Amino acid sequence: MTHPLHHEAQRIVETLLPALRQSPADPWHERTQGWALDWLARSAQAAQAPAPTAATHWRAACEAAAALRALLTVAPAEVPAATPAAQAVETWLAQAHAYLAAAEPVPPPTPPATQGPALQATHQHAHRLQPNSAWCFVCGLQNPVGLKLRFLQVEPGRARAYAVVPEAYQGYPGVVHGGVVAAMLDEVTGRAGTGTDPATARLFYTARLTIRYRRHVPTQRLLRLEGWVVRDKGRFYEAEGAIYDHETGETLAQAQALLAEVPRSELARMDPEAIGWRVYPLEECPP
Helix, strand or coil: CCCHHHHHHHHHHHHHHHHHHCCCCCHHHHHHHHHHHHHHHHHHHHHCCCCCCHHHHHHHHHHHHHHHHHHHHCCCCCCCCCCHHHHHHHHHHHHHHHHHHHHCCCCCCCCCCCCCHHHHHHHHHHHCECCECCCCCCCCCCCCCCCCCCEEEEECCEEEEEEECCHHHECCCCEECHHHHHHHHHHHHHHCCCCCCCCCCCCEEEEEEEEEECCCCECCCEEEEEEEEEEECCCEEEEEEEEEECCCCCEEEEEEEEEEECCHHHHHHCCHHHHCCECCCCCCCCC
């Protein structure tokens, strides 16, 4: 049975094709149309394979969205990256990564040498991606026991992430441990005011965190995390956050936070390279 994420990736591709057929004949449109038709054919073959696993469908969705994202970044000027279609693609890429991190929690591969600062800046602008670190429990992409969440700056003062929490982080069977729920809310409220540039991102300590657990937060289910700034006072800011069931939209947990900016003297002692603090393009799907 095709996973909903794979199905949505197929819908995106099928929506793209009519627009491409009506577009002017040029190498970019022809290349994109050829890729879309090829992916649909391979997708149909994968669906007929014996007992395809959930991870197979997640990878197919990730592959489709990543390839389309890469094509959009080299599109001609009349097909800008910052379009609703591009934003839909980046959202599904983020969701695909959430599923992949839960299914196979392994460190991501080392980025190729070609992904230098210029290309990272392009990805950062197109995706609105915030930086990640290496070992943070919530956002550390090399932490083998972490959640590996990727954060999108959806608008100034508002951050979003998607998560599929593995059973290893349960309190009761099928229910995410309350401490892990708190960790996710702590991170997303702090991310609300962070920004996307690793060099100038604002980092914060949590001074106060108040949580309301409204429903059980389920494991192995796609969750959407939202955090937003309520009042920015400079060195301090107040934020709110929530965890939603992505499919139903139901609010599962909420938080109010007071955050204090990390002093510049402490920031000066941090080595961004040592802690892996940079933007990791979503195209870096696990192998």
